[in-house]
Amino acid sequence: LVPELHYGPFxxxxxxxxDSQIQDSHIYAIPIRLGFQVALKLNLIIRIVRNLENPNIPGFICEGEGINSGVLSSSSAAINTIYGRVFGNKSKTKYPGATMLGFHNPYMIQQMLNNVDFRPFTICLYGIKIFMASIPDNNNYEGFASSFMYKYKQKQSVIWQKIEGGLFSISIFQDGEMVKQFQDITASSVWDQTNLLRNCNGVDLFGINHPLVQFKFKERYERLFPKTCTLDDWNHERIMRHMFKLYLKKHVPRNEDLWHRVLYRWYNQKSTIIEIKSFICDVYNDNHEISIREFRAWRVMFEAIGCKNITPFERDISDMEFWSRAKDPKGDIETILNLFSNGLLNTKLNSTIKNNEFKNYKDTTNVFWYSLRESLDSNPNGSNGKIRILSIVAENFIYEELMENLQ
Incomplete structure (x- = not known):
């Protein structure tokens, strides 16, 4: 797509x-792509180019086998001109250009919509069809734009409305050229300058307050700034700052970089498991005591960004909480459960060993190595084919010792 063409005044x-799409603005438009071409019968093709008389609007050429329609203003005219030359004036069949270009073919439509982020739509106010050209991803309407056709000084004109730099502007185009421009700090005041449509509300003419436009604002904002995300989004600054504003901003200390340090450290450490309270406090590193409300906010935040609480015991045993950031936390769940069941988690109330298989293990060393073997068996291979050893246990031993005891 060409921004100045597909999202500009024209x-x-x-x-x-x-016709059905215009009646139902919930159905969006299909782009007429510059350079797009379609093969027709008799080895003919139709191409979309710029109009020679007005390069701001499309032109259509139908050509092939030494025959050329020239640049015409409609696809139907270009196609029927060539077919008339091929079949002679005897053929009374008229070919609809939109159909021949594939605008009624689901497969062709899908191809034309590839990589289209925003599709304009129309609203009707005061008997005027207003084309919505841009819905920004912010709350101050910066970048909003719309256009419609209306007479200016007795001549049909394009009325281009835009909000930019905190100003409301109206530009009037005739024959592809801008003939007049107005600017002011509000929609109403800028429309007052034009002396046009004086009985209409300026905000309405921009289209900002129309229910469908407001719905699309909300829809676009929620798509660009979702309420949840995945681990893949942790390096996406815009999304993560949005998550921070949603869940943490009111509850964490004033230093807004702290939350980022917590996520950065967790994302870059080998283990996908943390104990939430000690981990956060360690990152804060300023004797900060987490309040109940702040701790609750961190819980909600972690859950929203794709983490899972994998604590294997109830709060009457300990107030510690273990969380996993693994895309598939099943392995972490089994690992932490095995460690807890085997008495290897340092909780306030140490768990007792209930597994009957431990009756043959008399000392903690044997219990430890038995538990680690179970953890390895339950922890699935990672995407690279290597077994992940829980770092909270394995990092305290040298490689040779691990291999010797796990044989």
Whole structure:
């Protein structure tokens, strides 16, 4: 897509709206892509180019086998011109350009919509069809744009409305050229300058308050700033800052970098498991005591960004909480459960060994190595084919000792 064409003053010419689509603005337009071409019968093709008389609108060429329609203003005219030359004037069949270009073919439509982030739509106010050209991803409407056709000084014109730099602007185009521009700090005041549509509300003419536009604002914002994300989004600054504002901003200390340090450290450590309270306090490193509300906010935050509480015991045993950031936490769940069941987690109330298989193990060393073997058996291979050893246990031993005792 070409931004100045498909999202500019002349967007109405660069998107295809069928009659049904115009009646139902919930169905978006299909882009008329510059350079797009379709093969027709008799080895003919039709291509989309810029119009020679007005490069701001599309032109259409149908050509092949030494025959050329020239650049015409409609696809139907280009196609029927060539077919008339091929079959002669005897053929009374008229070919609809939109259909020949594939605008009614689901497969072709899907191809034309590839990588299209925003598709314009229309609203109707005061009997005017207003084309919504841009819905920004912010709350101050910066970058919002819309256009419609109306007469200015007795001549049909394109009315281009935009919010930019905190100002509301109206630009009037005739024959592809801007003939007048107005700017002011509000929609109403800028429309007052034009002396046009004086009985209409300026905000309404921009289209900002229309229910469908407001719905699309909300829809786009929620798509760009979701309420949940995955581990893959942890390096996406915009998404993570949005998560921080949603869940933590009101509850964490004033230094906004602390939350980022917590996630950065967890993301880059080998183990996917943390004990939430001690981990956060260690990152804070300022004797900060986490309040109940702050701790609750961290819980909600972790859950929203794809983490899972894998604590294997109830709070009457300990107030410690273990969390996993693994995409598939099943292995971490089994690992932490085995460690707890075998008495290898340092909780306030140490658990007792209930597994009957431990009756033959008389000292803690044997219990430890038995438990680690169980953890390895239950912990699945990672994506690289290597077994992950829980770092909270394994990092305290040299490789030779691990291999010797786990044989």
């Amino acid at each position: 967007l109405r010419d660069w998107w295809y709206f069928s």
